[in-house]
Amino acid sequence: MSKKKLDCSIFVDNININQFPHFTVTNDKEGYKNMLDTLKAMGYNPKETLFGLEFCGCYSDDLEQFFTKKKLSYTMLPTNVLKNYPRGTRDKNDKLDSAKLADYICRYDGTEAYKLRKLPPENLQKLKKLKSWRKYLVLQRTDWLNRLQECNSKEEEHICERYIKSLTKDIEKVEQEQLDIISEDEAIYTTYCHLRTIPGIGHVNAVNVIVITQNFIAFGTARQLARYIGVAPSSHTSGTSVHWRSRPSWHCDLQAKADLTRAARNAVVNDPEMRIFYERKMGGKVNKQNKDRDKERKALNAVMFKQVQRMFAIGKQARDWKPLNTLAPAMPVQLS
Structure with a gap:
């Protein structure tokens, strides 16, 4: 997706992956139109075709918008699918990579291996x-x-x-x-104002969560969002010998995690409820003399997960945050 030309391969059953029909087009709007014309000339209906792309960040934006405008079905696969895909040779070239994409999406069609991609508003x-x-x-x-x-x-x-x-x-x-x-946008504006009532959640974190969750549509549970950000722990066990302790994965949105870390520290200082929760995780009141760095990291991660749960609940329920302690009112927010 980040090249001047795109390699296109078409899945055909009962033939070797190296022999899939293949052609190249330029990586621009004219090339995208030529791709559809080539498919039609080969007897394929683009409306009934599933297109597969590799995740390449912003480089795929133009092609995604083209597919969306033409109302074509497409999906995007992570790079490790190509790297570790067992079928085909061990050679590495663009033609073979496109053939692996075509083979993967056809062999795993109808399963949970991938989902159809849809651009947000x-x-x-x-x-x-x-x-x-x-x-x-x-x-x-x-x-x-x-x-x-x-x-x-x-x-x-x-x-x-x-x-x-x-x-x-x-x-x-x-x-x-x-x-x-x-x-x-009224829906986004409402969600933004609700999120800003949560102690510690400012403009940056509110925008992050709205963009990542597509205004709380892309994720089904708070734990899914927490895993994406790198807050919820993931297990790592195998048989009787491998029993690693559960820990958050590094394969996450590290920038969103860094922003949420600042929000968690702010909440511990300014939110009495969160301060009590943090001190309980630390095993009592904290000062510079009794601060354990490892315990502090785990306690702060628990606060971050708590913040994710709050944001997810507020976003899904479309309401302002209300503290359990009525003596500590929620902070009002206005767009300046």
Whole structure:
């Protein structure tokens, strides 16, 4: 998907995977149209064809939008399917990779091995792009902030401060664009306002969860969302000898996990209910003398999971968060 040309293979039963019909098209709108014309010329109806793509991030956006506009069925497979697929030779080339994709989606059709892909609404697509753009700007600003600590002259400091100020304005502009998009969609706006009533959940985490869950449609349970973010533990056992302790997987959205970590720390400080929960996980009140780093990490992970459960419940039930302790009212939020 990240090349100038796309390799296309068609599954044919009872023949070797290396002999599947194959052709190439350019990776642009004209090439996508040529792909459909070639399929028609070979006697295949694109409306009755299932297309398989490899996950390649933003590189597949144009083709996904083309399939969606033409109302064609397609699915996306992770890269380990191609890497570990047992059929075919051990050779590695684009033609064979496309043949493996075709073979996989046909042999596992109707099973839980994959699901049909569907693009989220346009507003969520815009939010996702702005989220990535904001992340890039924040990283750039952090680099300049670090550079500011190493400046040896006033001139260098002025240069760094100028870039930091400019990037800060750009970040604020991106956040305002996100708020404008959220305000245009009543369902997203309602969910956003409900999420912001949860202690510790600010603009960044609210947008993250809305984009990741496609406004709480893409995940069925809070644990599924927690596993995606890397908060819920996964087991690792085999037979009588392999019994690893359950731990969160590193194959997750690490940026969303980092943002949620900040939300959890904020909640421990500002939410009495969460502070009690955190201290119970730590085995009592915490200070610098009795702080155990490993225990702190596990307790903070439990707080993060609790935050995910809160967000999922609030998002699904479409209501404001209400504390168990009525003396600590929920924080109102308004879009600025």
